[in-house]
Amino acid sequence: MKHTEYVYLTPMPVRIWHWLNAFGIVTLTITGINIRFPDVLNIFGTYKSAIVLHNTAGIVVSISYTLWLLYYMFVAGTLAKLYIPTMNDIKTGIIRQAFFYFFQYFKGGPNPHHGTPDNKFNPMQKAAYLVIMLVLLPLVIISGIILMYVAPLREIIMVIGGIKTLVSIHFLIACCFTAFLFVHIYLATLGHTPLAYFKPMWDGWEKVEHAHGDPHGDAHGSSHDKAPDNDHAVKSAASIGAA
Amino acid sequence: MKKIHAWSTLPIVLMLALLAIGPVSAAETGNDRCLSCHANKDIIKRGGELLYVDPAMYAVTSHSAIGCNTCHDSVRSTHPDDGLKSSRASCKDCHSTIQSEYAASIHGGKATCNDCHNPHEVKPLIAVSGSDINAKCAKCHNLGKIVKSHDKWLPQADLHIDALPCVTCHTSSQNYVITMSIQKRQSGNTQFGEFKPATHQELAAFNPVNGDVSRLIDKNGDRLISLKELRDFNYEVRKKDMRLWGMMMPEVATHSFQILENRWDCSFCHASGPKAMQKSYMAFPDNSGGYTRMEVESGAILDILYGTPDFYMMGSTRSTALNIVGALIIAGGLMMPIGHGTMRFLTRKNRKEH
Ligand code: HEM
Numbered sequence: 001m002k003h004t005e006y007v008y009l010t011p012m013p014v015r016i017w018h019w020l021n022a023f024g025i026v027t028l029t030i031t032g033i034n035i036r037f038p039d040v041l042n043i044f045g046t047y048k049s050a051i052v053l054h055n056t057a058g059i060v061v062s063i064s065y066t067l068w069l070l071y072y073m074f075v076a077g078t079l080a081k082l083y084i085p086t087m088n089d090i091k092t093g094i095i096r097q098a099f100f101y102f103f104q105y106f107k108g109g110p111n112p113h114h115g116t117p118d119n120k121f122n123p124m125q126k127a128a129y130l131v132i133m134l135v136l137l138p139l140v141i142i143s144g145i146i147l148m149y150v151a152p153l154r155e156i157i158m159v160i161g162g163i164k165t166l167v168s169i170h171f172l173i174a175c176c177f178t179a180f181l182f183v184h185i186y187l188a189t190l191g192h193t194p195l196a197y198f199k200p201m202w203d204g205w206e207k208v209e210h211a212h213g214d215p216h217g218d219a220h221g222s223s224h225d226k227a228p229d230n231d232h233a234v235k236s237a238a239s240i241g242a243a
Numbered sequence: 244m245k246k247i248h249a250w251s252t253l254p255i256v257l258m259l260a261l262l263a264i265g266p267v268s269a270a271e272t273g274n275d276r277c278l279s280c281h282a283n284k285d286i287i288k289r290g291g292e293l294l295y296v297d298p299a300m301y302a303v304t305s306h307s308a309i310g311c312n313t314c315h316d317s318v319r320s321t322h323p324d325d326g327l328k329s330s331r332a333s334c335k336d337c338h339s340t341i342q343s344e345y346a347a348s349i350h351g352g353k354a355t356c357n358d359c360h361n362p363h364e365v366k367p368l369i370a371v372s373g374s375d376i377n378a379k380c381a382k383c384h385n386l387g388k389i390v391k392s393h394d395k396w397l398p399q400a401d402l403h404i405d406a407l408p409c410v411t412c413h414t415s416s417q418n419y420v421i422t423m424s425i426q427k428r429q430s431g432n433t434q435f436g437e438f439k440p441a442t443h444q445e446l447a448a449f450n451p452v453n454g455d456v457s458r459l460i461d462k463n464g465d466r467l468i469s470l471k472e473l474r475d476f477n478y479e480v481r482k483k484d485m486r487l488w489g490m491m492m493p494e495v496a497t498h499s500f501q502i503l504e505n506r507w508d509c510s511f512c513h514a515s516g517p518k519a520m521q522k523s524y525m526a527f528p529d530n531s532g533g534y535t536r537m538e539v540e541s542g543a544i545l546d547i548l549y550g551t552p553d554f555y556m557m558g559s560t561r562s563t564a565l566n567i568v569g570a571l572i573i574a575g576g577l578m579m580p581i582g583h584g585t586m587r588f589l590t591r592k593n594r595k596e597h
Binding site for chain 2: 035036037038039042046047048051052055101102105106107108148149150151152157158161162163164165167168171172174175176178179180181182183185186187190
């Protein structure tokens with residue numbers, strides 16, 4: 001017997017940010033390869049157009065990052081709750097989640113984590129997104145902005161240790177993003193169906209299936225019992241159909 | 244082109260030959276007699292700056308071997324009391340190839356040889372720094388305005404003009420080299436002062452071996468700067484408010500001033516790949532205002548931290564070591580979809596029941 005419910009996991013501003021950011025980062029990666037290896041990849045007509053596009057995408061990502069940060073910090077106020085791993089997460093959560101991904105998952109075991117609007121990331125996601133969003137992205141944005149104004153910001157560059165150090169930081173972080181992107185997109189296909197996790201990132205609603213008698217049914221209960229801040233955060237399948 | 248050049252330097256060769264055959268001495272070239280008055284700053288009061296000939300600058304020029312009289316052959320023993328205007332040789336008498344090359348360029352009618360060269364302080368290309376060349380152009384072209392007009396199409400024009408002499412883009416040359424120089428923060432403001440090429444005096448103040456400023460970097464005196472010597476120097480330099488500054492210079496000076504179509508295309512410089520950009524020199528100031536170049540171990544400008552930490556050309560001076568590290572990081576990321584994906588495919592039956 002199955003009962004399907006929808007949880008409003010990802011608010012609209014976050015979704016807009018996410019796709020803008022994703023599009024921006026992919027553009028940055030491709031133009032970045034063009035700029036570093038012009039003799040290998042040259043697809044934007046001229047070198048200059050690759051630079052202009054890279055700079056533009058960089059500014060778009062910087063602005064959208066700032067808005068994302070402000071939104072999570074001040075409007076939603078959930079930055080710390082969502083992104084900072086708790087003591088429990090660090091002690092056992094991450095290991096449990098890794099155990100699931102690399103072992104249980106293959107045996108068909110249940111995912112120990114279930115997203116609620118207040119706690120939508122599993123401990124591994126938290127750790128990864130924390131590093132990506134609060135360490136690497138700011139670093140790559142700052143190094144990128146300095147690289148756009150080398151002559152006026154020369155003093156800062158000298159303090160950092162020269163333009164080559166700066167470029168190396170920028171390049172290596174960009175490589176980390178590319179690596180993250182592969183992992184990220186792949187992990188996003190690990191839902192009930194390969195596209196299950198893409199749906200909430202698109203329209204906000206995640207489908208939660210309660211198969212009664214399922215050993216991990218209890219864990220889902222939380223989204224039932226605890227009324228989320230948003231009245232409409234939980235809908236039944238029927239109400240969605242009616243809408 | 245080669246032929247014409249050889250033919251047109253004939254007068255120079257003949258003259259040098261003549262000079263070599265005769266018993267050449269300072270007295271013979273007449274320099275000393277003329278300098279006795281013209282190297283004295285008092286003469287400026289008599290008729291202006293132009294009358295003064297800086298003896299140290301003059302002594303190192305090839306022109307000093309020719310002698311004052313050769314170019315001012317009408318000066319008589321009654322000079323200066325006769326009040327006669329003396330002759331001045333025209334550059335084209337001896338530099339006809341350059342003269343015709345220059346006359347045919349877009350700049351031919353805009354400036355004369357003397358606007359860019361003081362005949363008493365001439366230097367070959369290898370003895371000047373990029374900033375010296377830009378100073379020449381700056382006499383007529385306001386650098387601030389040039390940055391603005393180039394900014395319309397050249398990203399970071401200010402950075403480009405700092406790292407390229409104008410002639411790198413406005414004359415043609417077969418090859419380009421990176422010339423590094425030691426720059427020092429202007430005294431008075433050590434925190435944010437402007438960097439200017441360090442003078443011989445400023446470097447001599449650091450007491451190099453034998454007073455030879457090149458020994459500040461070339462520690463072992465083998466006339467070749469190794470990467471290790473550069474690294475040591477870079478490390479020392481930070482405490483002394485100095486930096487190494489690289490500029491991309493043409494290998495030969497031509498006077499074919501032009502607006503080269505291919506300089507619109509950034510990849511003329513930014514895509515030549517690491518190989519082409521390996522040749523680099525260190526230019527040390529000498530005490531006559533010129534520079535002496537010393538070769539630097541190849542690969543210095545590709546070295547991330549030790550070569551020229553403050554000189555980087557996107558697309559052409561990338562470090563291979565760093566590329567490998569980057570590729571490894573990305574390969575690490577790919578392990579997830581590939582490794583996990585394979586296992587996932589093999590174990591897909593286990594999840595079917597759900
Ligand atoms: C084409 C590229 C991308 C695709 C297809 C993609 C896909 C997704 C999907 C399906 C989710 C929801 C699943 C989950 O929460 O894990 C998600 C969430 C997320 N992604 Fe991406 N992503 C992409 C690029 C990026 C990039 C470049 C970044 C960061 C630099 C990023 C950062 C995030 C973050 C922080 C979340 C959680 C957002 C939140 O709900 O607060 N993504 N992504």
